[in-house]
Amino acid sequence: MVPLPAFSRAIDPAAALVPLLDVAQKKALADVVLNQAKGLGASYADCRIGRYLNQFISTREDRVQNIVSTESFGAGIRVIASGTWGFAATNDVTPDGLKKATQQAIAIAKANAKIQKEPVQLVPVKGYGEVSWKTPLQKNAFEVPVKEKVDLLLNANAKAMEAGANFINSNLFQVNEQKYFASTDGSYIDQDIHRIWPTFSATATGKDGFRTRQALSAPMGMGYEYLDVKPEDKIAGPNGLILYNRSYDIVEDAVAAAQQAKAKLTAKSVQPGKYTLVLEPNHLGLTIHESVGHPLELDRVLGYEANYAGTSFATLDKWETKSFEYGSKLVNIFADKTQPGSLGAVGYDDEGVKTKRWDLIKNGILVDYQKIRDQAHILGQRESDGCCYADSWSSVQFQRMPNVSLAPGTETRSVADMIKGVENGIYIAGRGSYSIDQQRYNFQFGGQLFYEIKNGEVTNMLEDVAYQANTKEFWNSLTQLCDESDYRLFGSFFDGKGQPSQISSVSHGSPTSRFDAINVINTARKI
Template sequence: MKRRKFVQLSGMGAGAAMLVPSMMMGSSITADALLMPGMDILTKRKLADVALNTARSLGSTYADARIGRYLNQYVFTREDKVQNVVNTESFGIGIRVIANGTWGFASTNSVTEDGIMKATQQAVAIAKANSKIQKDPVQLAPVESHGEVSWKTPIKKDFKSVPVSEKVDLLLSANAAAMENGANFVNSALFMVNEQKYFASTEGSYIDQDIHRIWPTFGVTAIDRGAGKFKSRQAMSAPMGMGYEYMDGLESEKLEGPSGLRLYRNSYDIVEDATLAAKQAKEMLTAKSVQPGKYDLVLEPNHLGLTIHESVGHPLELDRVLGYEANYAGTSFATLDKWKSGDFKYGSDIVNLVADKTQKHSLGAVGYDDEGVKTKKWDLVRNGVLTNYQAIRDQVHMIDQKESHGCCYAQSWNDVQFQRMPNVSLEAGKEKYSINDMIKNVEKGIYIAGRGSYSIDQQRYNFQFGGTVFYEIKNGEIVGMLDDVAYQSNTQEFWNSCTKICDENDYRMFGSFFDGKGQPSQVSAVSHGSSTSRFDGVNVINTGRSV
């Protein structure tokens, strides 16, 4: 990765700078070429059948083929300049087989009958070679044969049809608004993805899907040169499974937060957010440093989503629970004995955490996963008790279940699919209850919005989280901005300290384009929804003080 590219990508979100190259796979093309139609569906079926029939003829008991066309467009700006516009296309096929009870996988960008036959032969050869050391044969949970079906993200405006100049103008307008309101530096970016995926299997499914995602983001920095200090504020946007309508307000919903903070749902005003971000970055320069101690925390969804991701999403991936996967995020404290007990208190009685691959506008929303399983919603934690994990077809028998949860995914045709985190969300409170209601009932607390730095141990148990902006709450009122705030807890203690959750009118989603897992590593996109929630007696530290 060239230094210039690294600088362009830095500041675009936690971990994104190192993982973005994985998303930029493929050949560079023009913006106009993004609009060119891909391979027609009849040709896809014919070529997929070449893979399936070849696999059967070579002794495979199961095979699936994924023909994928992956289109990406990224726009990067800084202050009054365009830094880069990236358009890429990747096209190929991945073939997965079971032969002699063992998985084999191969892929090729030669999407022809001859190229597919050779790749299938390679996949079967790999499976048979690996079977010599396989102790237990693969056990696949049964799946419905769907025949020929299709699914598409319900978008209103395809990003590919929007001129690049319009996107550039929007980002530069946001930059200008930030500079006019006190920012010294600002960068902004738009990430837009279209996955065109065709899945076929020997079990009779032929599934065509068209998936869209978008993420606008920025970072502003204000400097106090006299004091030698600087503060930054990142965007309050959330990546979404939507079209470009997310940027132009076709589904505009703006919620008013404490201290004039704008909270966005299903639409995003990047100019408005950049304006406020500059003002808040300046305010941070003189904000009071927090006094360490126990506080009641009021956490808004854009912040709480990251805590859900790290302390619920990752530790309830079954492969981590079993110790089969430890890359990036470690294993898990939520071991099978806790689940089997039937009474392990993951959280307080009001905590209900669900996995949902069907959630509208979420990053993980698809009709079918990359094993051809129809997606669904299921409980992970109900009334505070651990009830289930995330598992796919060759895993569910390990927890005595008969049906895949439908959360298998590969980042491209060139990668083998495996268990990935679905959307994991905290259900909203049942009674009418707003952010202002919550703040009125807090005597000593801190309101935290947006994501910040964090750390969590390899069992996903002990952790520390920061945020973007912090406001002190005294006797039911916001009294001013705080600085140097981070909270420490462990997963079980934290979720058991949850005492109140706002209702569905406050429900919003946080998301990540770049959730890393596996070796070789892959990234996936996932959302986490919640309403603003209260956690009592949480330990807060001052990150600005030397030890």
């Protein structure tokens, strides 16, 4: 059973379509907070009024396991008083309830000031007045009847079982964040954000055990139109593999997954050694997430954050040299919270900063980090990157990973062109298990599908494959990139950080990419 988000209550799906407050009402309530905070001596204050809707549908084979629709509604109030942050939240979104929460936030800030060593320094941000932003939608997933969504999942299950799967479970996750932000800087920002993720896990059994293939879908910042598959969004991979971009056919993928899980049962076990790896975007996105996205979060770099796999090897001294070779000259990695269809796409972050694109690694050199308003001054910078986020009105906002992506190559190159030049390699598709150390440096990654490449041709399916490297060694081994036509998004729907834990969603784009002389191990040791 999927646990309910904190402070949520179960609702009838139809209730999700009924608005609670209009923009004028939200502004009036936010002004209560801002005026109260200034009157109590705050040098800065912001108020987030949030309504968070979630729907989770879970099925297994021919039955529905769980359907959960939840709503969470409240306000989070953040202030600076006596040079120190204070935060409080309430589900009593009335003038009296907001006044009490504001008083609590001020009291917390003044108490924290007794142990604060340096005052909070915010880089400036202009007030935007009254503005709004919405995820571009063709079909609101919350307006689609639950039965239609259940029927789709059960049809995918049935087709997979017909194709050879012995077990399959499928899920559909939907999120709608209705967020209103107001601050003493003069911003009143209303946003309506949607995300969706259809996924499954298909298993085939045999005399020697079982094999599983998970969905090759990418969670997206889109509506239900993501499941209205368009022929032009299908990509032909090696050995008849079908990949998807910007729309997704869950039934077709489930059938392929059943067939491939069955084929895995008799696939050749990999011979350990050094290989050229050809990594497709749905796979490479997870490696980007763990070996670039997290270590370039400035709070990890500074040691302020260590939950969920530690701090970072990419320390300030490396950035200060302006010559640290994070990767080869082909490695151009950028952050971007404006990418259409991405999980991290919003107009403004959760402290009222307009989102943007910026470089993290340029021609292989580390050039910047991810930072928010109270961090930028540490690097001598005068602008936030707009990557502050809270997963609920009841959570305090803090620095979260934006979309972090590998730019495609500038030379015309297809996947077939790339494979032609590989003598001894492995093509890897889909994300699998992984491990990485506390400095985000030494790692190991698996995948979903593995195919041997011999003398420029894809041959047999392989099994028991994982590759090992350290971050610098791995990214310096990048020797080829496919062009923009192959650029696709991977997504992490439940990225954890912080204590108490918060969840965010983030996408990572890349083209299919070639890495030379990477150490591959056999995870089963049955050669």
